[in-house]
Amino acid sequence: MKIIGVAASARKNKSTYFLLEQCLNALKESAEAAGKSLEVEAIDLAALRFHGCLACDTCKKGVRCSQQDDFQELIPKLAAPEVAGIIVATPVYMGSMSSQAKAFLDRTVLFRRNGFMFKNKLGGVIAVGGSRNGGQELTIQAVQAAMMIHDMIIVGDGDHFGGAGWANHPGGYQDDATGIASAQNLGRRMAEVATLMQG
Numbered sequence: 001m002k003i004i005g006v007a008a009s010a011r012k013n014k015s016t017y018f019l020l021e022q023c024l025n026a027l028k029e030s031a032e033a034a035g036k037s038l039e040v041e042a043i044d045l046a047a048l049r050f051h052g053c054l055a056c057d058t059c060k061k062g063v064r065c066s067q068q069d070d071f072q073e074l075i076p077k078l079a080a081p082e083v084a085g086i087i088v089a090t091p092v093y094m095g096s097m098s099s100q101a102k103a104f105l106d107r108t109v110l111f112r113r114n115g116f117m118f119k120n121k122l123g124g125v126i127a128v129g130g131s132r133n134g135g136q137e138l139t140i141q142a143v144q145a146a147m148m149i150h151d152m153i154i155v156g157d158g159d160h161f162g163g164a165g166w167a168n169h170p171g172g173y174q175d176d177a178t179g180i181a182s183a184q185n186l187g188r189r190m191a192e193v194a195t196l197m198q199g
Contacts (some may be wrong), residue, residue: 059110085122126163
């Protein structure tokens, strides 16, 4: 059983990726503490180059895409049967998700069109804003809406919509204890639900 984390920031190794790592580490530790085995993998979209969906309908003929770009390497990773859930981490841009997150989610339509391959998989979201209340909840809900279109099972952090970080924390994002706790709690909750499904 595997959970994939997707960092949908334009910048490598910054606040969004940091919080995703905090989430995945807590997820793995929580599963191990429960005597379960959960593999995690982080995908950093900042290292990839791909565009949004072209609505060409190639994916209606199979699990494939006409665009020969870096999204091609994600298709087998996301289609793997051992994947039990996906966590999308995105910065808040103009009150919503990043263009990288939107392009990623739009391109996943190929999994929906080929038998709802994400159905009943877990979905979690982390959003990182420029201020403490910088649109994180609205952004989380926008990503969750796309996950619901896939008929995924939405998981929060046990108290809120998901992980919510503050990129411009006065002490640096590494000192954002509240945001880090929310991301870790999301990881623990994802592990809890995944292990319940594992039986």
